[in-house]
Amino acid sequence: MERHQNRYNSILLITLLKYYFLKETRTPRNNVVVHRRRKSKSYRLSYRSGLGAADSRLGWSPALTARRLNTSRKAAGISNIAERVDPGQLALLVKTEWQLSYVTPLHQFRHTQLKSYARQLSAFIAAGKQQGLAVEVEGLQTTFRVSFSLVQGMTQSDEDAESVLVQIHSKRLFARQDEPQKPVWSGWLTCINGNPDYLRALPKDFVCLPLFGCSGADGLSALVKSWFQQSFDCCFGLLEISHTSLQWLMALWTNCHAESGIQHLKMIWTLPAAPPLQVTYTVDPEDAWELWSSVRKGKGGGGGGEEEEEAGENYIDIEEVTSFMQGLKSHFYRHFRLDLSAGSLNQVSTALGSAKYSGRMKISNSRYMITTLTLLTECALLKMPI
């Protein structure tokens, strides 16, 4: 394991140097509008807004860590995801609450070898059970059947790797043949609209699927993660959804109200009183939508005339998001004289989905899955240790 670790570190170090070196000399081909916006606004403004989300472990000077949470984001359009992705797989992904983690790039992961991986993982879990590592799910006679499947149609760019879905079914000794088996554990790895510079800079052997979501028994999650770590020389880490990301999700979801009603906008805050005070702030959807629209219209020429024309209404800026949040907070303060900034935002939810600071997320409507996953992929990429 030591040797692997060293090899991994050295490879990634070289990658890193290549990436930063190339970034300075090469003009990025896409993301043109986004970059221009960044330059016209104060560079430090975008740095500060992103720093909240960026991994504080980096601690490097801003010149080297040019990656940060985008300050401008494409608003969710109607995506035809239902046509592109197998509906059975889509149904598995929505309406479940997932615990999110970030994963470092997988070494020598092949999308063509999924069947073999399923067998290996199955054997690994059986071995783990023998050693008493796994938590028993349903009694002593359970053996597990693992399946790896490719979820095609989710990728948005050429650089994104295809998403993979992992399911663990329990095989009960006396189960009937026609019984529909719900998986006792599911997980998926995905990369949606990942930063193309970062992805291109990775050496050929590495596959980047930075976002991992799982649902099921903790013991099985731990086993699956350790198998991945052993087989592909990667690391898992808890992905917390930062305050900025939660605000983004709030804004992105509210923005969709005209197309698919959000039914309510609910925020859960915790204030540090003794004993702790929880505030559940639920806003009527129409009123939330009007507040959001007023914040968007009010924004006049921010960076310059020509960007506005190109961007149109399709791009949302971080300032609009913070104004939206500020409006909600000030309305609250006017009544209760309690400053919500003193506390922390724990959860945001609408009919389209919910997200918690602890890294738990649920997508309730498949139409906006891509937007949500794009944001979360970005968060995961920012957490990469190197």
Add this chain to the structure above:
Amino acid sequence: MDDSAKRLLQRLMRRIPTPTLRSALEKWGRLTTEQQKSMDFTQSKWALTERLLGICEVNSAIFSEIQINVNQGMWYAFQLMDPEDDAKSVDLTQFKEQFKSHLRELVRNVSIKMKKHTDEAVWIRIAWGDTFSRPNHLKPTYIVHYLQTPYVFVTSITSKQKPLLSQALVLSTRYQAIKDANLSGRKLTAIRDLLMKKYQQVFPTKYPIPPPENNQTISNQHIEKEQAELAANRLQMACEAFGGGMLPQLQSAVYKLETKFRDHSNKTMTEREEPFRCVVKFTSTNLLESFRHCASSGIASTPVTPLLSCIPLKGRNYFLITDNGPGPSSQRGQPQV
């Protein structure tokens, strides 16, 4: 003891979790000390139930009171309105007789048990039945009424049973109406103390400045003094708003806001005619304690807004807030529909 009573006791014993069985029986207090000692709690629940049945045969007790200890439901407060001239002179016997006769007129098959506790509270247990079925003792309604006050606390009642109970209460207490006091909570003692102001109230007087801490090594005396004064002011205002000492353990408060959005930085929303509708719910293990701490530590700006200090002042935890006329939005609590 008849068969149905025996069956009821068996079912009750099954529902009480085994670890709390001993304390539940102690609290019930119907067994004498020798009888309590004779119960061997290492036996199985079935054996214990048999033993208890035997004891109860001897005692012929009102075993249903055990349920009060197991009851984990929500209590709702009601207030009687518009007393008649002789409302103040209603005594216990009169109230008991009147209540029973009025309720029996309204409901065919109903089992009513009334008991007065030492703290002037009358506990009423109602098992509801109807023309075709016997009273259901497994889902009783409990009512607590303090004589000489207009307050009534109720738990476990359905919307069908509520008007019948209201009618009987109003007639037997010699009031004209009963309304929802917009106060609810899990602990009866908490909402009772809040509504009847049985907790330490703090009135505006000079409050002693908390003594400065001695274990701070480097501290600027001027900063200390200034901050201590501000902290003392905040503490005073917090206590005036919410009370001093131990506070009743309220768990939640709900505010339904339908006021206009007003923000200088957002012209579009400020000019909007319709109210900005939202619902704010505060929850905590001890809500009033949390609010007091927010006020004294500065999370909440002092003086405390009337919206929050309304909770102990008016003794309610559900509010509908609307704009009331021109000028800055004022708060006005409205009864729940």
